Amino acid sequence: MSFVRRSLATFTAAVLAAALPAAASAQEQDVGLLRLTVTQPDGTAARGVVDLAATDDSYSGYLQLDESGQLSVEVPAADYKVRITPAYYDPDLPDDGLRQWVPGKTRYADAEAFRVAAGGTTDVAERLVTPSPITVRARDAITGAPLTRVCAYAVDRGGNCDEAELTIPRLVPGPQTIRVYTEDGNYLATDAEVTVVEGDSGPAVVDLTPAAHVETTVVDAATGAPVGGACATVAPSGTGELPAVGPLACSDESGHLRLDGVEAGSWKLFVRPTGGSLYGAQWVGATGGTGDPAKARTLTVAAGGTVIAPPVRLDRAGTITGTVTSAATGTPVTSGTVSLAHSSGLSYLHWDADLNAQGTYRIDWLGPYRWPLLFSTSHHALQWSGGVAIRSQAKPVTVRAAQSTTYSPALKRGTLVTGRLTNPAGRPVSAVLTFHNAATGEVVGSTWDNDGRYETRVLGRQTVTVGWQWGGFADYAGWYDGVADVAAAKRVTVPSSGTLTVDIGLRPFPAV
Structure with a gap:
């Protein structure tokens, strides 16, 4: 599962937990x-x-x-x-x-x-069935070799690590999902489907895929001196979308950085110094930093392999500040975020800043490059700097080392998109909706409702697809209009202004 999908999955779970249908009054029926x-x-x-x-x-x-x-x-x-x-x-x-x-x-x-x-x-x-244990072993998915220092946990059961095998106690017999990984981080964690047998502790054997690794050295771009405390993660090549869940590592005092737990594939490396560093964040380019993920160096890694990347050359940070206003009213926009991506950050590494009560923001940790910025607020359409829907069309904001740049956008309201959400019985339901640009797949809007009717704002004119996730005791996902796969999704053209009504009938397609 990609980082972007996991990010959305994380957001969706939190929303759906709060959005269970309210109990209807028995006296009224x-x-x-x-x-x-x-x-x-x-x-x-x-x-x-x-x-x-x-x-x-x-x-x-x-x-x-x-x-x-x-x-x-x-x-x-x-x-x-x-x-x-x-x-x-x-x-x-x-x-x-x-x-x-x-x-x-x-x-x-x-x-x-x-x-x-x-x-x-x-x-x-x-x-009630008798709570029963399950014993877990792991092996290399490629070679079949048994693994040591295996770790596992089940929801609401905690977890532990042990040598060749470990036992999770007191589970309900039947199919269960458990998280399995290794203590050394040399294998990708997996959510394994196992079967707990009443009175029988197993074992269940779980195949783990070897993780890839990225190693590099972080240095001062001017002097070549090592820089510690610079943290790195990876984004899928071709998306520029920073993760909410994924690998994360920081350089030591010698500047050495090793990023473990990377899935096989093609990635872009993003580095942000922390702890009040004088250095700025960057997408790691071929010869230095950049603010444009499309210009970053692509790293291709194989399962179990290690890529030694060229040194990361950090430049001194600059600052972007500004006041965000509404183009419709001219008044400050007093809630929302300014970010480099749709997610707010990864663990202790963040790439967004909040708008304050006066509509101002400050980002003081960016390298001296040209950065596209994403503005996410409650009453305006999601938009990149320059008032556009997708990253590739954004007007980048130039950051200069040790200087402050002012960028104060007037946000577009966008087109109001609204409609009803119903289940197969025609009853109103709660769901999370995501609007994607049909050409690029980028998220261009999102919302959730709690009464079977939604409202959100999306920039037009553009063609979109609409994905939904719905559930409570069981989770379902699909696409407008009544299909399970994005390839079959019905495309909708969002006009440049006004109101667009899209009623969505949700179907019980199991969420992946």
Whole structure:
């Protein structure tokens, strides 16, 4: 999975967690009674909490089992799936790592749906499955050789490292996703699909792909002296899109820098000195720094290989400051960011700056080159310096060493894009939308809603595709209009001004 997709995936997960459909009022609809009885593996009454999810997303409820392991609740007539989070030791502390869907399943897709009819009663009984361990081993995906110092963890179960194998305790039997990697960083971490067998600790053997490495030396461009504390990451060649998740390393006092955990492929190297350094950030070019990722040197690495890159020659930093205003009103834009990319940063390495209450910003860590800047605000279209939608058309801002450059753009409002979001049953749903330039694939707008209707602003005139991610207990993704793949996505032309209405019907395509 690329860094850009992981970045979006990270953003989407946070939004969707906050955007579950609100529980509809049972009194406003035809209702039925759902009675649930839950027992522990030994047959005694279970404690914990219960999620009720209507399969058409019309209702969700969060309830607690009583001392007898039961609950009764009136709910709107619909088909329901039931998830139980047991509390084995303290009724007020459910164990999220042992959630199970009825009957004894680990995933929403495998759970049984229970029909609650208007005026009727539906009884559901569930015995919790016995928590079981799994033993994990890893091997080289290319050679098949066993690996040592293997590390693994499951969601809400933490993790550890051990020699040839390790055991993760107390998991729900059935399909599970675990994160597996090696302590030395010589293999790419992977999310492995394994099966936990009740009462059987495994083992599960997971293939790990050897990681690539990039080594270089960071020096002063004028003197050749080594520079420590300069941090580097990589961006996929051809995108210029800095990651939100990915490899990161910093140079030591001798200027040596080794970047581990790189996927095989073609990359551009981005370096930013930290800690109040006098040096400026750069895309690493063929002979020196640049602010344009298209002009950066391409590094091609193979799985398990190490590329020795030429020295990174750092120049002294300059500053960009300015006041951002609205072209429509002339007033300052008082919230948002100015960035080099769509993501805000990677761990402790950042490439954006916030607008303050007066609409001003300051970036004082850029090298003396020409930099395209991305402006992201609440009430204006996403746009690059020069008021354009895509990076290649941006008007770069020139930075000079030890000097300050003023750039104060008047942002375009853009075209208002709005519409309804519905599931296959025609009910309103919440989703994250991303608008992509149809020619380049770049993100040119994004939004999310919580009531089945969205609004955002996109620069026109341009042709876009619209991607969506939707879910809660299960995550789905697709493209307008009703397809799972971007290659089949329907293209939409955003006019230069006015309002564009695009109603989107979401389909249950599993999110990748």
